[in-house]
Amino acid sequence: MDAVRQEFDPPRTTHGNAAQGDVSTPMPNLGAPHPGAPDGAGPIDGGTGAVAEAVAGPPAKKKRGFGVTFWLAVTWLVAVLVCAVFANILPVKDPLVPDVLNKLAYPGPEHWLGTDGLGRDTLARLVHGARVSVTISVTAVAIGMVVGGFIGIIAGFFRGKLETVLMTIINIILAFPALVLLLVLLAFVGRSLVVISLIVGFLSIPIYTRVARATTLAVAEREFVRASRTMGAKNSRVLAREILPNVVLPVAAFGLVAMGVVIVLEGTLAFLGLSVQQPAPTWGGMIFDGKRYLSEAPHVVLIPSIAMFLTVLSLNLVGDSLRTRFDVRGSNL
Amino acid sequence: MYVLRRLPSLIATLLAVSILTFLMTSLLPGDPALQILGAENATPEAIAAVRSELSLDDPLPVRYLHWIGDALTGDFGRSYRTNEPVSQAIIERLPVTAEIGLLAIVIALAIAIPVGMLSAYRAGTRTDKVISSTSFGLLAVPNFMVAILLILVFAVWLGVLPATGWVNFTDNPVQNLRSALLPALSLAIAEMAVYTRLLRTDMIATLQQDFVTMARVKGVSNRRILFRHALRPSSFSLLTVAGVQVGAIIGGSVVIETLFAVPGVGRLLLEAVLVRDLLMVQGVALVIAVSYVVVNFTVDILYSYLDPRISHGRSSARV
Numbered sequence: 304m305d306a307v308r309q310e311f312d313p314p315r316t317t318h319g320n321a322a323q324g325d326v327s328t329p330m331p332n333l334g335a336p337h338p339g340a341p342d343g344a345g346p347i348d349g350g351t352g353a354v355a356e357a358v359a360g361p362p363a364k365k366k367r368g369f370g371v372t373f374w375l376a377v378t379w380l381v382a383v384l385v386c387a388v389f390a391n392i393l394p395v396k397d398p399l400v401p402d403v404l405n406k407l408a409y410p411g412p413e414h415w416l417g418t419d420g421l422g423r424d425t426l427a428r429l430v431h432g433a434r435v436s437v438t439i440s441v442t443a444v445a446i447g448m449v450v451g452g453f454i455g456i457i458a459g460f461f462r463g464k465l466e467t468v469l470m471t472i473i474n475i476i477l478a479f480p481a482l483v484l485l486l487v488l489l490a491f492v493g494r495s496l497v498v499i500s501l502i503v504g505f506l507s508i509p510i511y512t513r514v515a516r517a518t519t520l521a522v523a524e525r526e527f528v529r530a531s532r533t534m535g536a537k538n539s540r541v542l543a544r545e546i547l548p549n550v551v552l553p554v555a556a557f558g559l560v561a562m563g564v565v566i567v568l569e570g571t572l573a574f575l576g577l578s579v580q581q582p583a584p585t586w587g588g589m590i591f592d593g594k595r596y597l598s599e600a601p602h603v604v605l606i607p608s609i610a611m612f613l614t615v616l617s618l619n620l621v622g623d624s625l626r627t628r629f630d631v632r633g634s635n636l
Numbered sequence: 637m638y639v640l641r642r643l644p645s646l647i648a649t650l651l652a653v654s655i656l657t658f659l660m661t662s663l664l665p666g667d668p669a670l671q672i673l674g675a676e677n678a679t680p681e682a683i684a685a686v687r688s689e690l691s692l693d694d695p696l697p698v699r700y701l702h703w704i705g706d707a708l709t710g711d712f713g714r715s716y717r718t719n720e721p722v723s724q725a726i727i728e729r730l731p732v733t734a735e736i737g738l739l740a741i742v743i744a745l746a747i748a749i750p751v752g753m754l755s756a757y758r759a760g761t762r763t764d765k766v767i768s769s770t771s772f773g774l775l776a777v778p779n780f781m782v783a784i785l786l787i788l789v790f791a792v793w794l795g796v797l798p799a800t801g802w803v804n805f806t807d808n809p810v811q812n813l814r815s816a817l818l819p820a821l822s823l824a825i826a827e828m829a830v831y832t833r834l835l836r837t838d839m840i841a842t843l844q845q846d847f848v849t850m851a852r853v854k855g856v857s858n859r860r861i862l863f864r865h866a867l868r869p870s871s872f873s874l875l876t877v878a879g880v881q882v883g884a885i886i887g888g889s890v891v892i893e894t895l896f897a898v899p900g901v902g903r904l905l906l907e908a909v910l911v912r913d914l915l916m917v918q919g920v921a922l923v924i925a926v927s928y929v930v931v932n933f934t935v936d937i938l939y940s941y942l943d944p945r946i947s948h949g950r951s952s953a954r955v
Contacts, residue, residue, distance in 0.1 A: 478649050480925060482887035486890070486905065486906065597784065597787060611778070615777075
């Protein structure tokens with residue numbers, strides 16, 4: 304009864320539209336453009352999604368193999384990660400030292416990606432800024448995923464009163480526009496890298512709870528779980544051996560997409576003057592600073608924008624591919 | 637019927653949201669009395685006086701009841717900074733945010749519905765692939781980036797639209813629309829991508845169904861099938877998500893209004909947060925949260941009209 308191998312069970316018999324009744328509870332958003340967007344079709348459309356995907360999905364994507372775009376995205380993400388980890392030993396200039404004679408320089412041999420309004424090297428700032436993006440997104444997603452995932456699995460597995468209580472709390476928090484909460488907390492609590500990561504992570508717990516619960520509900524109904532029970536397995540064993548391995552991957556795929564949301568969020572905060580304090584380079588901060596020189600040197604804005612765009616796009620791509628691959632049945636969200 | 641059945645949950649949510657708003661701002665560090673007085677005037681006596689004047693020393697539940705009671709009659713207190721009534725500040729700025737938000741949703745739907753339908757109708761073809769990958773790509777573009785690109789193109793290069801500023805509708809309707817267009821577009825792009833993808837998926841599923849085949853067999857024109865037969869059953873998730881996305885638009889409006897220097901509620905909130913104007917933050921946050929909850933409730937109700945199954949099914953039990 305290897306749980307992970309159970310890939311081809313028949314669709315659940317629940318009527319496709321049942322899931323659509325679940326409309327009263329808004330999906331969350333942290334002010335980012337698209338809650339659940341890359342998988343927007345998945346969670347909400349109920350059982351019909353499976354049909355649609357079967358028809359619409361390009362046949363090549365159906366089985367093994369991820370395709371070139373997927374691996375390009377992975378490569379880019381690895382590059383960003385390497386920059387973040389090794390920012391200090393990579394052969395780039397100092398991100399804080401201005402080259403006063405070369406303000407707003409275009410990309411050239413001296414500064415590969417040009418300089419900003421104070422003459423600081425854009426490449427160096429990008430590399431060091433990656434550190435902020437990676438730290439915030441990884442910490443926040445880790446917190447949300449572990450705590451939210453745990454609550455979600457518990458709620459989805461034990462059901463009953465516990466589930467009702469937990470999900471009511473979760474839904475109330477989700478009924479609150481998250482950016483508002485975030486703004487208030489940040490303004491009053493402070494805005495170091497750690498604080499921002501923790502608050503964003505804390506605020507994202509509810510959405511992971513919903514994802515984990517939905518997945519758990521779907522997994523718990525499947526034959527191998529029933530089989531395991533019939534063979535006398537205790538709750539703890541079923542949870543650890545059957546449920547957990549099947550819930551972790553979809554939640555992790557969702558976490559990748561959520562990382563993109565968090566990176567965008569850092570940019571948003573930078574625009575509001577609430578991100579990590581200057582002069583530490585962050586991608587959002589670079590875009591925000593560059594806005595001032597939009598008419599004379601648009602590349603100062605465009606280069607960090609492209610970096611952020613590519614990172615978020617890659618995360619969406621990888622997360623979406625993995626989600627499609629691991630999706631148990633996205634109908635209970 | 638359905639409205640009545642959902643009403644208790646609406647009231648409970650509103651109550652919870654108001655408590656959350658209150659707690660969020662009341663439990664945070666920092667003494668509002670100190671804020672009002674400023675560091676130099678803050679003698680212990682003065683602080684005590686201000687605290688008793690604002691009833692800050694009452695227990696939290698009492699303060700909450702006080703605050704929510706006043707709020708229900710439209711009195712959110714006065715700003716610690718400007719002494720302006722909070723309700724007045726909100727009323728002045730709400731129309732601006734509402735106009736931009738509505739315009740954004742209208743633009744997004746106006747583009748997403750035909751494009752999503754086309755994509756579904758041509759599922760698997762090159763048209764569909766271009767549309768799908770474009771909308772997937774657009775999802776990765778944050779609204780502030782869209783805003784900057786729009787400013788770059790329309791204000792800096794072409795010079796046809798103002799980069800910042802706001803003109804009231806009553807002063808000059810045309811200028812008003814011009815000043816609202818770029819902010820609304822910035823919010824609309826990501827929404828558009830979300831809606832397009834959603835409608836495409838649902839529409840493809842609808843087009844598989846028997847009644848569509850039946851209509852085809854009867855010789856109904858493609859256009860009529862798409863718009864009259866398939867659009868309504870495909871629009872449920874779209875409607876839901878459009879409601880949910882109001883939250884994204886509210887969140888986005890904080891950034892967009894700041895970027896375009898538009899006097900809306902989002903910017904009001906940000907400014908209040910930055911100077912720690914407690915009552916203003918509470919008031920604005922409450923109004924935003926309540927609007928969000930009410931919009932989603934309305935969508936929920938609308939939904940039951942669009943899809944009659946909702947009212948008598950047990951499907952809404954899974955909340």
